Each structure stands twice: as structure tokens, then as C-alpha cells.
Amino acid sequence: MKEPITTPNTSSSSPATLNSGPIQQGLDQFRLIVEGVLDYAIFMLDPTGHIATWNAGAERIKGYKASEIIGKHFSVFYPDQDIQSGKPAWELEVAQREGHFEDEGWRLRKDGSRFWANVIITAIRNREGQLVGFGKVTRDFSERREHEERLRLSEERFRLLVQAVSDYAIYMMDPQGQITTWNIGAEKIKGYTASEIIGKNFSVFFPEEDVRAGRPQEILDTAAQIGVAAQEGWRIRKDGSRFWVTSLVNPLRDPSGKLIGFTKITRDITDKMQQQERLKQEIAEKEKAQALLVQSEESLRKLSLNLLRTQDEERKRIGREMHDSLGQYLSALKMKIETLKFKDKNLSPVVVSELEQAGLLLGDCLKEVRTISYLLYPPMLEEMGLKSAISWYLDGFTQRSGIQTKFEIPNDFQRLPRDIELALFRVLQESLTNVHKHSSSNSVDLRLVKSNGTVTLEIRDYGKGIPNLILRQSEANWYALLGVGLRGMNERMRQLGGELSLNQANPGTLIRATIPLDPISSSRASHQ
Amino acid sequence: MPNTTILIVDDHQIVREGVRSLLATLRPGWSVSEAEDGIRALDLAQTQNPDVIIMDVTMPGLSGFDITSNLRKKGFQRPILLFTMHKSDQLANESHLAGAQGYVLKSQAVADLVRAIDILLAGGTFFGSADAELADRPNPSRNEPNPGTLLRLGLAFASAF
Numbered sequence: 001m002k003e004p005i006t007t008p009n010t011s012s013s014s015p016a017t018l019n020s021g022p023i024q025q026g027l028d029q030f031r032l033i034v035e036g037v038l039d040y041a042i043f044m045l046d047p048t049g050h051i052a053t054w055n056a057g058a059e060r061i062k063g064y065k066a067s068e069i070i071g072k073h074f075s076v077f078y079p080d081q082d083i084q085s086g087k088p089a090w091e092l093e094v095a096q097r098e099g100h101f102e103d104e105g106w107r108l109r110k111d112g113s114r115f116w117a118n119v120i121i122t123a124i125r126n127r128e129g130q131l132v133g134f135g136k137v138t139r140d141f142s143e144r145r146e147h148e149e150r151l152r153l154s155e156e157r158f159r160l161l162v163q164a165v166s167d168y169a170i171y172m173m174d175p176q177g178q179i180t181t182w183n184i185g186a187e188k189i190k191g192y193t194a195s196e197i198i199g200k201n202f203s204v205f206f207p208e209e210d211v212r213a214g215r216p217q218e219i220l221d222t223a224a225q226i227g228v229a230a231q232e233g234w235r236i237r238k239d240g241s242r243f244w245v246t247s248l249v250n251p252l253r254d255p256s257g258k259l260i261g262f263t264k265i266t267r268d269i270t271d272k273m274q275q276q277e278r279l280k281q282e283i284a285e286k287e288k289a290q291a292l293l294v295q296s297e298e299s300l301r302k303l304s305l306n307l308l309r310t311q312d313e314e315r316k317r318i319g320r321e322m323h324d325s326l327g328q329y330l331s332a333l334k335m336k337i338e339t340l341k342f343k344d345k346n347l348s349p350v351v352v353s354e355l356e357q358a359g360l361l362l363g364d365c366l367k368e369v370r371t372i373s374y375l376l377y378p379p380m381l382e383e384m385g386l387k388s389a390i391s392w393y394l395d396g397f398t399q400r401s402g403i404q405t406k407f408e409i410p411n412d413f414q415r416l417p418r419d420i421e422l423a424l425f426r427v428l429q430e431s432l433t434n435v436h437k438h439s440s441s442n443s444v445d446l447r448l449v450k451s452n453g454t455v456t457l458e459i460r461d462y463g464k465g466i467p468n469l470i471l472r473q474s475e476a477n478w479y480a481l482l483g484v485g486l487r488g489m490n491e492r493m494r495q496l497g498g499e500l501s502l503n504q505a506n507p508g509t510l511i512r513a514t515i516p517l518d519p520i521s522s523s524r525a526s527h528q
Numbered sequence: 529m530p531n532t533t534i535l536i537v538d539d540h541q542i543v544r545e546g547v548r549s550l551l552a553t554l555r556p557g558w559s560v561s562e563a564e565d566g567i568r569a570l571d572l573a574q575t576q577n578p579d580v581i582i583m584d585v586t587m588p589g590l591s592g593f594d595i596t597s598n599l600r601k602k603g604f605q606r607p608i609l610l611f612t613m614h615k616s617d618q619l620a621n622e623s624h625l626a627g628a629q630g631y632v633l634k635s636q637a638v639a640d641l642v643r644a645i646d647i648l649l650a651g652g653t654f655f656g657s658a659d660a661e662l663a664d665r666p667n668p669s670r671n672e673p674n675p676g677t678l679l680r681l682g683l684a685f686a687s688a689f
Contacts, residue, residue, distance in 0.1 A: 323586070328538075329542060331546070331635055332540070332543050334635060335547070335637045339553050388618045392619075
């Protein structure tokens, strides 16, 4: 407790009666200072609380002039409820008893407005210890109070905000990881109420294996060292269930840099993770289905290749049987019939004529057998190769269709692997059949070239071209619309690793079949 | 040429018989022997050295072209006449390149075979048989496709794929 200030002769002498000298000089200076102070209301009360002096600061802060206020009781500065509760008298009592009273509270200005005052009342006694009055110093703390209030409100709002966030667990820990605050989100996510968890270590959220591995401390150490620790992993709720989180731990430091704790923000992303998991699963299933599809397409392709091969074999067999067996019998028969007239010179002219007719019929028959067997499987394709087989086929095609053909092939064009020769020959057959049936073209240009390890057959007509409907389709599907013939051609090409393309040529159509030449199969074929 | 010797090479007995019968009728003095495959043909050609060989093209094992080339390599110099079902200018050309002097279609045997052999024996060549058949009788499908033939072609194509 402070000692009451003592002053000589305050009540017994007027200033004019004071002794002159150094003391008097000091008191005068002091009074001048006090009177001139603007930031503090400094004035004196008599022992009953009536105002005895007044300074410029008092006038500024409270709005009264000295002449208006001196002699009035200091309770005019107090709000009604303070007066009713006897606060002014009580304050003087305390100051008198203890020498000193300090308070902060609302006071009134002359105009009735309130201000937040910091008040110090000091009892003043004379040398004999008799109370001669009170010194009162009042400061206007309204601005400071407003600032503090704003800060408090802002902090409160922030606290409420954090408190109310429900999607994130946001809490604070002391440097050892003991939980010091807890929000709604934390309660919702982790299942503990604030009262249950505050004071416990945050390691309770970790699975046992993580705790054994010292993971919680590791996180705090990391955050303290590098300023942040971000993790993702399993955590445990109060009920023991697991959930997957992402979380951030940041250190809190005081102005001197000393670690005072940590903040932790945690988000439960179990749903998100489960969604991802489901998505992954769906993708895996789709990939599996895709693989099955590819597999079944592959087996379909193999099947169709087998069909084509079987068909080739069967046609070859039938063609050969017709040609080499039936054809030979017919040839022999024709010889016999035609020789008869030489064997018996006495045959009647009617019989001779009939025999000649029979010979001609057999000739027609042979031609038919030959044509059909050649179309089924051209014998020269096997024996003499694609070049000869195409030339032969084009002769017949022109005879049958009236369509002129031009065949361009390098002089040194060698034999190709058997399957490639057959595939190209079938493409040629199918394409020319299409030209004849659909294009109305008068001529066809053909080109067979080998370059860069591939062989290419081009068939160009000058007819109506491909219907737009088909051209508009995606490239991968065009052959599906062109019937089994072109599909078969395409399949043959694919099986050999080649390509079949169908192009609008203006006028007409250009079909291009390209097959890579495999050196192994080439050499095998050439030795067959 | 009463002592003319002919070797017939064909895997079909009925064809060999037909040719033998034809030659027996038209050239009764010729001596005819037969081979049913390439091996036998090479053997007989060397042992008998026939004046003319009548050679089928398509046979199991060695083809007529193979045998012809083979004989030429072995120094056989007598004329060889390919006798085949295959009607093709291309084949006629190939047979010439293989070393044959003649090419006669089996379907034209009576009309061409003896004529061709006579020409070969006289030192000439005969490759006209392929065209002879066309000249033989007007072919309606030459300029205007024969509907029956086209129908069969169509069926052949349709079943091709």
C-alpha cells in the first residue's frame, strides 16, 4: 500500500499566505505543470468529496469549466446506478482507509456522454495525519478500451469460428502434445467431447503400431524443426473405429521464438478414400472386361482366320479335284470321242457329225471345269506365283466383264510367302468382283510393288466411288458395312500384320492392301 | 518317221491311254512309252532318249516344268511338249522359258497334238494351242458375259469369304 501524500498547510493557509522561498517556488511550478496537463484530469477534492481545484486536462476530458464545477460534489461524474449503489462515497472511504484507490469504469461528461475512465484517488493528509482532501487523477481510456474490446471481440469471433468448424478437427496442443483446445469438428470426427480429451496426449488418436513406432513424437519434432508436418494415415476414434485422415501440424511460438505448443488441423477423408478405392476397383473391373473383350476379339479373329484357312484348303482341294481328276477324265473322253472318226472310216456322216458335236460339248464342259476350278484356287498361284496368277486372272476377268485392266509390276518381282500371295490374290479377286458388280467402271489399274520390307497391292477403278454413307463412318468400322467380302479381306490383312484401306479417288475408288514381309516366312515359302 | 519314239509323262493313266490310243490311230508306226511321275520320266528319258516327250504340267512331286528344266540341265536335247489342262498365255510363255518347244491343251489333243509333234520333230515350236481353243468356236462370253458363267462366278466369290 502506498503512503498517503502529505502536504503542508493545505487546508489552513491560502496560497497567498504561504512562505515565499525555494519551496514556494517549487510549489508554484508544480501547480503550473498540473494546470497545463491536458491528457490527465488532475484535481483535488475536499474531505467530503467536493471539487476544490480543476486543471485543463479535467476541463478537456469532462467538459466542465473550473467555474462551473469547483465546489460541486465529484459524484456528478458518476452514472446513476453507481450513485445509487454509493460508489463515490465508497471510493473515498477506501482511499481514506488505504491511502489509495484505483478503478476503471464508466464516467459521465458534462454533456451526459460516457467515457471509460482510469481513476486514481489518493488521500492527502497534513503532517499531523489529518485528512485534508483527495487528489484525483482521471485518464480517458475510451479509445484504449474500444481497441481492447475490438480485439477481444475479434478473438472471440475467431475462437467461435474455429469452434464451429465441423468438417475439420482443429485443436491446439502444448509442446508435449497435450491437447489444450478442442472444436466441434474434432468432436465430430474423433468422437471425444472437449472435457473428455483436453489434457490428454494426442497420441490417443494413433493406432497402436504408430504409437509403438514413436510416430506422434516424430510428427511434433518435424513440425518444430521445419515449421510444418503434413501426414496422411489411419487414426482411431473414441469408439475404436479407424478412419483415414490428412492432417497438418504447425508449431506455435512466442515472440521470442520459444515453442509454446502446436496447432493441428485434421480432415477425415475416409469417404474420399473409399470413393477412390471404389473407383480403382471399377477401373480394374473395366480393364478386366476390356481384356476379356480383347481376348474374345482375338479368338474371334483366330476363328475367322481358321475359317478362311479351312475355306482356302477346301477350295484348293475341290478346285484340284475338279481340275486334275474330273478334267483329266473329260480330256481323255474328248480324245476318245474325237479319235473315233479316225478309227472307223465307215461311220455314217450323221454319226461323225454327232461325235463332233459331242467333242465340242466336252470342250465346253472342260472350259467350265477349268474356269470354276481356277476361281476356286488358281493352280498357277502355287506353281508360278502371284505375278503369273494375277496376269492369268486379269485375262479371264477382262473376257468375262469387258473391263480393261492395266497391271503394273516390276520385272524383278520375286515370289512372296505363300500366305501373303494367297491373301493378295483374294483381295484382288474380291476387289475386282466389287468393281464389276458395283462401280460401273470401264477400266481398272493395278499395281504390285515391294518397298521398305512391305508389299503393296493397289486396285484403282474409275467408277462411281464409295457411297458417302460408308465414307462417313469411322475408319475402324468402314469394312463392317461393306459385307463379308471386304471384311474377309480386311481380316486376311490383319492376320498378316497388314492393312487394307479404302479411299475415295475421284473418280472411283482406290483399295490399297499393304503387308509387311517377314524374312523368316519369306525364306520358308521360297523353299517350299 | 516310222521309228519315232514318244514318251508320255502324265500321272493319270486314263490320259496316257487316251494319248496312246490317239497316236496309235493317227500315227500307227510310232513307238510310245509311258511314265507316271517325274522320277520315272527322268529315268526313261535317259535310257530311251525319245524323239519327243509329251509332258503333263501338274503332277504330284515334280511338275512338268521341274522335269523339263531338269532334263535340260542333264543335257537332254530332244523336243519336249507340255500337254496340260491349263489354258494360259502366261503358262505357254513359262513353258518356253523352262525349255519346252511346245504347249498343247489337253482339250485340243485331237486337233493339235499330232500336228504339234510333227512340227517339233521338224525342228519347229508349237505354242498356239492356247489360242486355238478360242478360235475353235465363237465364245459368247467374250464380249458379253454369259449369265450362267457369271452366276457361277458370283457364287464362287460369295462363298470365298
